[in-house]
Amino acid sequence: MxxxxxxxxxxxxxxxxxxxxxxxxxxxxxxxxxxxxxxxxxxxxxxxxxxxxxxxxxxxxxxxxxxxxxxxxxxxxxxxxxYTMYNLAPVGTHFVQVCTTTPCWLRGSDKVLSACKKHLGVGPGETTPDGKFTVIEVECLGACVNAPMLQLGDDFYEDLDEESTGKILEALKRGETPKPGPQNGRLSSEPLGGATTLTTFNPAGAAGGNDD
Ligand code: FES
Incomplete structure (x- = not known):
């Protein structure tokens, strides 16, 4: 950092x-x-x-x-x-905070940072010459269940890899606002293939409180 x-x-x-x-x-x-x-x-x-x-x-x-x-x-x-959430000097219009704490690092935050370098030409602590992007490394942002992730403004972008990070950055460059949340298709922090428990929940027959 x-x-x-x-x-x-x-x-x-x-x-x-x-x-x-x-x-x-x-x-x-x-x-x-x-x-x-x-x-x-x-x-x-x-x-x-x-x-x-x-x-x-x-x-x-x-x-x-x-x-x-x-x-x-x-x-x-x-x-x-x-706190890294406060900036004491000007930052780019898009403030890209990449989490590199252990869970995100184990899940590939190095690739997220390399995508920043590839698509923006800057690394942690640097701002693009046009002043549009600043990239920093931050400690855990509390979204480890969707690691690796980054924060843009008030939004989290999760379940990233090099390709999805690149797509987000290119969309921002075009002036678009990419959809926040998991980028691998899953809902919230559910399993990638969909729910695996409580799949047949039936209130009328749920006296035992568990359908498994
Ligand atoms: S380690 Fe990255 S969000 Fe927790």
Whole structure:
């Protein structure tokens, strides 16, 4: 995984503030916590700020959220630099997060990364020259049952191989939005050939609670 990359001073805006809509949204998160515990809202507020600011967090947003929550800016920066979901420098329009933790690695995440290199010309931590794609490696995203997988925006693309990854990337290049979820034809995390249990479920005759 690449280290934390903070945008250089020339890319940092002098100030940041929430839009009125986002301030209202931020307040709903802050209100979830008891008096004196408002700092617990730091993660959703960082997420709101990042979505407002083209998918990355300038230092002005870090300071703004720190002031809003009454906490030191360094504490907000600690959170923002720990989680890969927060970007501290500009990223491509398509932010490709490839999981390479053990289950995904065992199931072929190397092939997913090599498809990124082949179709985009960039590897982990790099952005395409046109600014459209950034690829990073991330730790487990909690979809191991559909490994290997990657995240694009808010969507998971699962059960990948080199070919299906390439198809997704080429569709994005054409301006299309490929369908998220498993890419090998299975439904959710069901067996590839369809359900193998509860296939004859009959409520009227299910007194025993099991049809097998
Ligand atoms: S290891 Fe990749 S989603 Fe869990």
């Amino acid at each position: 690449s280290g934390v990359h903070i945008a250089p001073p020339e890319l940092q805006p002098a100030s940041f503030e929430f839009t009125p809509e986002n301030m209202a949204l931020a307040k709903t998160h802050i209100a979830k916590y008891p008096e004196g515990r408002q700092q617990s809202a730091v993660m959703p507020l960082l997420d709101i700020a990042q979505r407002q600011h083209n998918n990355w967090l300038p230092q002005a947003a870090i300071r703004y959220i720190a002031d809003l929550l009454g906490m030191p800016a360094i504490r907000v920066l600690e959170v923002a630099s720990f």
